[in-house]
Amino acid sequence: MPQELRIVLRNVDKIDALKIDDYIDANGYKPLEKARSMPQADLIQEIRQSGLRGRGGAGFNTGQKLAFTYSAAGDQKYIVCNADEGEPGTYKDRVIMQSDPHAVIEGMAICGYAVGATKGYIYCRGEYPYVAEILNAAIAQAKEKDVLGEFDVEVCLGAGAFVCGEETALIESIEGKRGEPRCKPPYPPVSGLWGKPTVVANVETLANLPQIVDRGSGWFAAIGAAGYPGTKVLTLTGDVVNRKYIEVPTNTTIKEVIYEFGGGIAGGRKFQAVQIGGNSGGIIPESLLGTQIAFDAMAAVGATLGSGAVFVMDETRDLRDVVCRMAKFFEHESCGKCIPCREGTMRMFDLCEKVGQGKGTAADLALLQEIGETMAVACFCGLGQAAPTPVLTAIKHFDLLAGKGCA
Amino acid sequence: MANLKIDGIAVEIADGSTILQAAQAAGINVPTLCYHPDQSVKANCRICVCEVEGQRLLQAACSTPVAGGMVVKTNSAKVLKARRLILKLILAHHPQDCLNCTRNKNCELQTLAEEYGIRDNPFELKLKGYAEDNSTRAVVRDQDKCIVCRRCVETCSVVQTVNALCVEDRGSDIMVAPVLGKSLAETACILCGQCIHACPVGAIHENEQIDEFLAAVADPDKIVVTQIAPAVRVAIGEEVGLATGEMPMGKFVAGLKHIGIDYVLHTNFTADLTILEEGNELLRRVKEGGKLPMFTSCSPGWINFCETFFPDLLDNLSTCKSPQQMFGALVKTYWAEKMKVDPSKIYSVSIMPCTAKKGEAARPEMSDSGFRDVDLVLTTREVGRLFRMSGIDFDKIQPGEFDPWMGKYTGAAVIFGATGGVMEAALRTVYEVVTGETLADVNFTAVRGMDGIKEATVNLAGLEVRVAVGHSLGNARKLMDQVRAGESPYHFIEIMCCPGGCIGGGGQPITKCNAKRAERIGGIYVEDEQCPIRKSHENPEVKQIYEDFLHEPLGHKSHQLLHTHYAPKNKSIL
Ligand SMILES: Cc1cc2nc3c(=O)[nH]c(=O)nc-3n(C[C@H](O)[C@H](O)[C@H](O)COP(=O)(O)O)c2cc1C
Ligand code: SF4
Ligand code: SF4
Ligand code: SF4
Ligand code: FES
Secondary structure (H helix, E strand, O other): OOOOOOOOOOOOOOOOOOOHHHHHHOOOOHHHHHHHHOOHHHHHHHHHHHOOEOOOOOOOEHHHHHHHHHHOOOOOOEEEEEEOOOOOOOOHHHHHHHHOHHHHHHHHHHHHHHHOOOEEEEEEOOOOHHHHHHHHHHHHHHHHHOOOOOOEEEEEEOOOOHHHHOHHHHHHHHOOOOOOOOOOOOOOOOOOHHHOOEEEEEHHHHHHHHHHHHHOHHHHHOOEEOOEEOEEEEEEEEOEOOOOEEEEEOOOEHHHHHHHHOOOEHHHOOEEEEEEOHHHOOEEOHHHOOOEOOHHHHHHOOOOOOOOEEEEEEOOOOHHHHHHHHHHHHHHHOOOOOHHHHHHHHHHHHHHHHHHOOOOOHHHHHHHHHHHHHHHHHOOOHHHHHOOHHHHHHHHHOOOOOOOOOO | OEEEEEOOEEEEEOOOOEHHHHHHHOOOOOOOOOOOOOOOOOOOOOOOEEEEOOOOOOEEOOOOEOOOOOEEEOOOHHHHHHHHHHHHHHHOOOOOOHHHOOOOOOOHHHHHHHHOOOOOOOOOOOOOOOOOEOOOOOEEEOHHHOOOOOHHHHHHHHHOOOOOEEEEOOHHHOEEEEHHHOOHHHOOOOOOOHHHHHOOOOOEEEOOOHHHHHHHHHOOOOEEEEEEOOOOHHHHHHHHOOOOOOOOHHHHHHHHHHOOOOEEEEHHHHHHHHHHHHHHHHHHHHHHOOOOOEEOOOOHHHHHHHHHHOHHHHHHEOOEOOHHHHHHHHHHHHHHHHHOOOHHHEEEEEEEOOOHHHHHHOOOOOOOOOOOOOOEEEEHHHHHHHHHHHOOOOOOOOOOOOOOOOOOOOHHHHHHHOOOHHHHHHHHHHHHHHHOOOOOOOOOHHHOOOOOEEEEEEEEOOEEEEEEEEEOHHHHHHHHHHHHOOOOOOOEEEEEOOOOOHHHOOOOOOOOOHHHHHHHHHHHHHHHHHOOOOOHHHOHHHHHHHHHHHOOOOOHHHHHHOEOOOOOOOOOOO
16 A cells, blocks of 8 residues: 655644744754755755756756756846646645645745845735735744744735746736736746746745755655656545545556545546646546656656646546536636637637537547647647647547547 | 758857747748737747747747757648648637728738638637727727737837737737727827837728818819828838839829829928928027927827826927928918918818828817818828829829929928938028028938937037937937936937838838838938938028018917917826
């Protein structure tokens, strides 16, 4: 029986999130002290060697990102924590921030020291005002205890658009502009918030850092899948027995996640499909359940790890409804900046609705596929590029025209 | 320098260039819609996507920097498939209205639809169903045709710093619209029409008044008299298949008579007159301690801007009306007297490079002749359409001549069409008037060209006069902020609302880039060189009008007919 391994969730249910002394008693803020005793380049090298890759979806090596920001010229640099958590079915960042806010703040301060940034922002999902309160309380305590030194953190509340989770749209939003992605390059490490070198990192990514600094890169690199070491926090939703969050090493398979941790399909029904990574993720058939929940392993089967949401569907779900709902989500969330996304999501939704009503034809599926394939390679940002994934994977692995239980 | 391969062609190009620039250097045309050569990269239409070896995603040519060793395919099957689908997506959400559109045969979207052979579209046609915004007298927005490229927004906010347009809503409901859900007339829009040039499609256009014109020429009771603004000749050829600058004035006059105009006169005449009035006004302000710096006042978009954004500095504006309005006031008084015609029968049409002139002519105060001074303003583009409608072959037509009393002009008036021209014309005259000497060289090249702000110092018999020239309102704003802060070192400032001056006006043939503006400016100075007289005060008809009618610059008659005052606009939206 595989076991959970709690690194970022290590303090859950063990400490009071609103008591900084609890956190400090649990070895909190000592890694930050240790980090500050190291030369910046050595610290960055240590993080790079741990192999930690971003947990926000893009999977970029975090140490590398710090190195770029460190070497970029700038009189001011910023650390931005991406806590927008907009993917439906995902709530792992909320759990982390609610149960252990100081781990995130400490991770930010470590990054701040590493790259020479004295200011951090936490961009907190607009629907999480109570989380922002916890974060603000934690920041106030950290200031009072003077554990952050020069480093200052501020919480910004998001305005509710999914696209604002995209790092450059997030930056625009903090700057008070329309939440829309920017052209890349330049990437944020070179020109980010107010044009200054900026690290944008996910909550879970940041919460890993104190442990990596404390226990060393070798310890971390040995956990889980080699190319994407460490653990992943997953949120199980849909037709599983245990709808809960777990933290498991990244070499755990999807099958283990659903059957060992999730307790299998609820009501004794049969498995039909699972979607991982939120609405942007692929819809995965039974034949691929042996895939590890690691970045590259998922990419190899045409799926994504994304945010780590695991949405399980049993045999009674009509996949046509599922993809239709997702198409509607993207039609609603497209920021509208680029043509293939704003027009493509609208047309995909139209066609999915038709298919969902049982009126679809093979030509409709072919057109859906054509739009999807174009969006995936031509849209301006990750939202539009990923938007067709559920539809494309559903077409690939299932017979959508047949509908329910069509595997 | 970076070395790369585009469709198998080796290209060497400066680091920091884009794939689009590299492709152009290799002689390959990559399609664009949101790209504008003088603007920031937007990369939102995605029509320019290309394949780059080793990259899973297609890359937008307009925004992707080149790298050494890059291998680019601009027309692979994958690329063409994406572009054609994107075009179909646009067209299925766009009025199928080419036949009725102001941009028919001159539309970037239509051209691409043709080039990519878009025949049948699998998507159901959906229209957004917005009403046309014709709230202003000059600029009409046809929102349904907007492809949300945002080029107009950048022009309005960055080039002109007016901020009348913005991006609203999201997803497929996204739109570019006047700010705060207002009609265009309620915003700070100053009617310059620069957004029309920025627009790749027919979503913004001039308020077209061809029907009014045709009705007037068909009316036997109307004497249709026209004036031609200085910047029109150099560009009108572009409307009828000639190169920039290649319309001889005589043929232009003949063309206008052919479309039914009874008398053809020239705004250049009142441009020369403006120099005498404005030059003397400047000298008076300098001598008598009047408000300085004095700003030129011939550009109505600029006047609107000043009234809207700098109402506290209106006293710095010259009181001279624009040449169009001076002409309007004189044609129904002085000219009617000379020609012995009933001024109430005169229908005064001006041919302008400008959309804002349509608004200016309609200002209530512009009726000092006792009638509406200017009855109708047609833009260069509208006259182009009239020429094409009437089937004139400009290769074969015999040149015509201007009618008397208000048709003669000098090179100084010709250069009013280019940024710096009014300043140069004024300096030619003021210098000779003040010093009593003849200028050895009439060319003041320091104030010419496309630089945003130009300055010069001229010694007038011991008086150092400092002048500045700004074109486009972003540059005007810089000069005005200086004045407001009490830090302006200048005596006299020329402002033209449009980039490049009137040759780049909102009514000119669609002008995508500043390079075209520079080309027209070249044509203007060639025409100036060819003029036998190049100083306004030497214009014989101008001398005549002072002898017979006005008597002296800034005199009683001038005051009555040629000068005006402006008032704050008090736009609540600012
Ligand atoms: C449409 C869209 C939404 C995104 N939403 C989030 C989000 O909610 N949280 C997040 O951490 N990253 C999100 N990302 C990824 C970010 O752009 C970025 O890669 C990430 O914040 C980098 O942090 P990491 O390296 O720690 O993963 C999103 C990306 C896209 C394209
Ligand atoms: S793909 Fe385009 S329209 Fe969609 S969210 Fe990104 S930038 Fe906006
Ligand atoms: S904007 Fe272009 S494509 Fe659209 S109707 Fe006009 S000419 Fe046709
Ligand atoms: S009105 Fe024209 S220039 Fe402006 S966004 Fe629309 S298509 Fe582009
Ligand atoms: S021209 Fe490149 S994206 Fe529009």
